[in-house]
Amino acid sequence: VLPGGASAVVKVEHTDARGERVLVRRGVVAGENVMSAGDDLMLGDVALPAGTRLAPADIGVLAAAGEIDVEVWRRPTVGIVSTGDEVRPAGAELEPGQIHDVNGPFLAAAVERAGGLASALGIVRDDRQEIEAALLAATSSCDLVLSSGSTSAGAGDVVYRILQERGELLVHGIKLEPGKPTVIARLAGVPFFGLPGNPASAAVVFETLVAPLLRSAGGVHASPERLRLRASLTSDIRPAPGRHMLRMVGVVGRGETARAYPVEKRSGAISLLAQADGFVEVPEDAGRVVAGSEVEVWLFQDRAALPDALLMGSHCLGLRPLFTALAPLVTRSVHVGSLGGVRAVARGIADAAGVHLREPDGSYNVAALERMGIAGVVLVRGYRRRQGWIVAAGNPRGWTGIAGLVDGGGRIVNRVAGSGTRILLDELLGEEARRRGVPPSALAGRLAGFDVEAASHSAVAAAVKAGLADCGLGIEAAASLNGLGFVPVAEERYDFLLRTETLGSPFGEALRRALPAASFRAAIELLPGYHADPSGGEVVWRAGPHEPNPQ
DSSP states (O other), X not given: OOOTTOOOOOOGGXXXXXXXXXXXXSOOOTTTTOXXXXXXXXTTOOSSOTTOOOOHHHHXXXXXXXXXXXXXXXXXXXXXXXXXXXXXXXXXXXXXXXXXXXXHHHHHHHHHHTTOEEEEEEEEOSOHHHHHHHHHHHHTTOSEEEEESOOSSSTTOOHHHHHHHHXXXXXXXXXXXSOTTOEEEEETTEEEEEEOSSHHHHHHHIIIIIHHHHHHHTTOOSOOGGGEEEEEESSOBOOOXXXXXEEEEXXXXXXXXXXXXXXXXXXXXXXXXXXXXXXXXXXXXXXXXXXXXXXXXXESSOGGGSOXXXXXXXXXXXXXXXXXXXXXXXXXXXXXXXXXXXXXXXXXXXXEEEEXXXXXXXXXXXXXXXXXXXXXXXXXEEEEEEEXXXXXXXXXXXXXXXXXXXXXXXXXXXXXXXXXXXXXHHHHHHHHHHHHTSOHHHHHTTSBTTTOEESSHHHHHHHHHTTSOSEEEEEHHHHHHTTOEEEEEXXXXXXXXXXXXGGGSHHXXXXXXXXXXXXXXXXXHTSTTEEEOTTTTOEEEEOOSSOOOOO
């Protein structure tokens, strides 16, 4: 308590005792180092508003106010049940036709983020009695129950039948795309949501219907601002007739320059869930949402986790050390093939494209880009890597080239159309066809598996390793990392296409610094078949002043 007549306090470390006197070595002004009653909290002040999620600092505020007990909303316990004969726990060995449980772990994490307490109740086979027993058991210990799978109207989908007979079925099927087969019910008086087995569908239904309910039950009555973002749409979104569509999108950037790009829809694809940052709502009566429109994105994660730059193009293991060298910038890579990457840059979707477009004379990239007639772009030299045939360890069939493959009756795994590796295979087939005097299609028809496409070099290696194919074109590093054999075909250039204005951006400048850096050059040389290029980071080609033609 400040004595009467005193108006300031001098810290003891700024004084020296001199007998019965005190030497003050630092001056103070009135009110310095003094806190008056009510400066922190006054009687009648709101210390913490209702709905505050208590953090350590909030506990300190309550202690300062002398509060020992306060009323709180209890976090609701959410039971999570996965269904399916084909579903196995993460980490389990898979047999043909089996998949790992994606929805269980995903929903558990999503429940925790929304303010609930997740109770993972395991995987139940597609057996009516087992599913019924598991769901009823969950209602005895949980405030809300989620299941995934077995919600459609097929003969093997029994969840809605159980709810019809043992509970109160409120909704079976909603006008939502994706997410139509959703079930909403009460079972033993406990709210129940039956989510689709498709991971992407389960994700958007959870974020749309379940997460707001959990936040409300926890006293938070609005969606956190950090989970919403305004962004410019890079490509048109077409509505789903008769349904309220939630279109999955990826997002690049966080502020006024944030861009949202639609993520390719593939039913059931786990990669869709991994590549999407959130979704854009398109009401059933809305027209097409055109590129350039500002849209609101509902995020699956905090906006702080969004990438700074987007690279689309050919799959390449060399991007791993490159992205490390670009830190602290966060760069995302989406594998769409070299030609897909070129189109993405031309349309302003991607910041850069990784390309390796081979010409018959063995040169790379420049001639193909000139033929495409794209304006306002530049090519930055990247690095070199070796392509060839990925075969079983030891190359037991002794393949040395395309002729042996055509005549030997082996199974091939191909790459996606538009990828640089697919262009290389087409060139090899063309050369062999000319030598034999037949059309290339005649040889392609003799290659079992020619129409089976893999999205990456790693996928090619995985197919060969699993015995699903005898060989496939890919990079040496993918073969080496999987303990497979490799027959070299060509050393190629992997370069980067950027829009001219991107060169001066933080990403463009970081890319041009990283490629010639000694640390990156050392890291890339550690990958089998990779070599740093002496001109890495240099602009080796600029588009002429012609009109763009990204098609």
